[in-house]
Amino acid sequence: MSGRFEWSLEPNELSLLLDARRRGGARILDLTESNPTRAGFHYPPEIGAALCSERALLYEPDPWGLPAARRAVADLHGVDVERVMLTASTSESYSYLFKLLCGAGDNVLIPVPSYPLFEFLAKLECVEIRAYPLHFDGAAWRIDFDALGAAIDNGTRAIAVVNPNNPTGSYLKRDEVAALAAIAARHGLALISDEVFACYPLTEDAARVATLAEVKDIPVFCLSGLSKMAGLPQMKAGWMVMSAPAGLRERLELIADTFLSVSAPVQHALPTLLKLGEHVRGQISLRTKENLRWLERAARPLPVEGGWYAVLPVGDPEEDEFVLRLLGDHNVLVQPGFFYDFQEGGVVVLSLLTPPAVFREGVEILLENSQQRP
Numbered sequence: 001m002s003g004r005f006e007w008s009l010e011p012n013e014l015s016l017l018l019d020a021r022r023r024g025g026a027r028i029l030d031l032t033e034s035n036p037t038r039a040g041f042h043y044p045p046e047i048g049a050a051l052c053s054e055r056a057l058l059y060e061p062d063p064w065g066l067p068a069a070r071r072a073v074a075d076l077h078g079v080d081v082e083r084v085m086l087t088a089s090t091s092e093s094y095s096y097l098f099k100l101l102c103g104a105g106d107n108v109l110i111p112v113p114s115y116p117l118f119e120f121l122a123k124l125e126c127v128e129i130r131a132y133p134l135h136f137d138g139a140a141w142r143i144d145f146d147a148l149g150a151a152i153d154n155g156t157r158a159i160a161v162v163n164p165n166n167p168t169g170s171y172l173k174r175d176e177v178a179a180l181a182a183i184a185a186r187h188g189l190a191l192i193s194d195e196v197f198a199c200y201p202l203t204e205d206a207a208r209v210a211t212l213a214e215v216k217d218i219p220v221f222c223l224s225g226l227s228k229m230a231g232l233p234q235m236k237a238g239w240m241v242m243s244a245p246a247g248l249r250e251r252l253e254l255i256a257d258t259f260l261s262v263s264a265p266v267q268h269a270l271p272t273l274l275k276l277g278e279h280v281r282g283q284i285s286l287r288t289k290e291n292l293r294w295l296e297r298a299a300r301p302l303p304v305e306g307g308w309y310a311v312l313p314v315g316d317p318e319e320d321e322f323v324l325r326l327l328g329d330h331n332v333l334v335q336p337g338f339f340y341d342f343q344e345g346g347v348v349v350l351s352l353l354t355p356p357a358v359f360r361e362g363v364e365i366l367l368e369n370s371q372q373r374p
Helices: 013-023 046-050 067-077 090-101 118-123 145-151 174-187 246-259 264-298 319-330 356-368
Strands: 084-087 107-112 128-136 141-143 156-162 190-194 220-225 238-243 309-313 347-351
Touching: 013 319, 046 264, 067 084, 067 238, 067 264, 084 090, 084 246, 090 118, 090 156, 090 190, 090 220, 090 238, 090 246, 107 118, 118 128, 128 145, 141 174, 145 174, 156 174, 174 190, 264 309, 264 356, 319 347, 319 356, 347 356
Parallel strands: 107 128, 107 156, 156 190, 190 220
Antiparallel strands: 084 238, 128 141, 220 238, 309 347
C-alpha cells in the first residue's frame, strides 16, 4: 500500500454518534453547516440554463482554461488575464502547486489553527507540512513570526496563508504581509494565499489586506473559486491568480495540461455564473452578518473579521466530551476546536451559514450547557 495513506479510515466518535442519532430519527440542530446549497438560499434558475451552451459540445483543451472564462476571473480580480489559471477547485490548485514547488519530502509551512484538509492534500503529494501558530493576543489573531522563522529549513519551499483564516476569520494586516514577503524573498520561497473567503468581510479595518495578488518580486499564488465566490461548490471551478517567473509558469502549464480537469460546460458558463453568483453571495453575506450580530449579543465569541465561521469559548477544556454531550443529550452539533488544531482546548467552531432560526435555537441550548455566560 502507498505510504501516502497513514490515516485511520475508522469514523471518529462524533461521526458515529451523529449517524446513530440520525438513524434514530432525531432532529439535529446542525451548527456546522458549510454547504451553501443546503442552507436555504435562493439560486437563480438561470444558473442551470447557463450550463446548456452548445459551445460545450466542442472540445477545446487549454491547460490555462478557456480565454473567456479566464477573462471573467481576471475582470473580477482586476488583474491581467495572463495571470489567471483555471482549476477544478482550490484543492486541485493546492495539488498543482505542491507538484510544482516541492519534491518528495520537501515541506510547506501552514498556519494553525486553520484548514483541516492541508495535511491530506500535502501528504497525497508526498509533501510534509510544518505548522506556524497564529497567536490570539486578546484582541486579534497575529502570525507568530519567531515560530514561522524557526520552522524554515533547507527543505522548505513555500509558506501558505489563509486570508481570511478558516476558522478564526482573521485577515492578514499590512505589516504581516510585508514581513511574509521579506521572509519569502530571503529564503527563496513562494507564497500560497488561500483567499476563498475574502469576499465575505464581516467588519471594516483599513490595516487589513484582502489579497496578496499585488505582492512583488517573489512567486505568489492566490487561490479562489466558485465554491465561495458564488456559493456553487458543485460546479467545480477554481482559479489561481499568480505572479510567477516564466520557468514556473511553463512547468505549471505542463501539470495542468496533464489533467485538463475543468469541464467545458462550467468554463463556458463561468462569466454568467460569476454574475449570477452576486445574488447568492449577497444572501450569504446578509446571513453571516445577521448570525454574527446575534451571537455577539448572546455570547462572547472570539473576534471574527470575515468568512463563514465563529469561534466560541465554552469554558470546558475537555471540548471533545462537551461536543459529544451536546449532541448526545441535546441533538446540537458543533465542531470541536481540535478539528482545526487549536492549541488550547475549550473552544467550538460554529458555522454562520446556518439558517438563523436553527442557529439561535442551537446556540441557546449550547450556552445553557456551557460555562460561558453573556
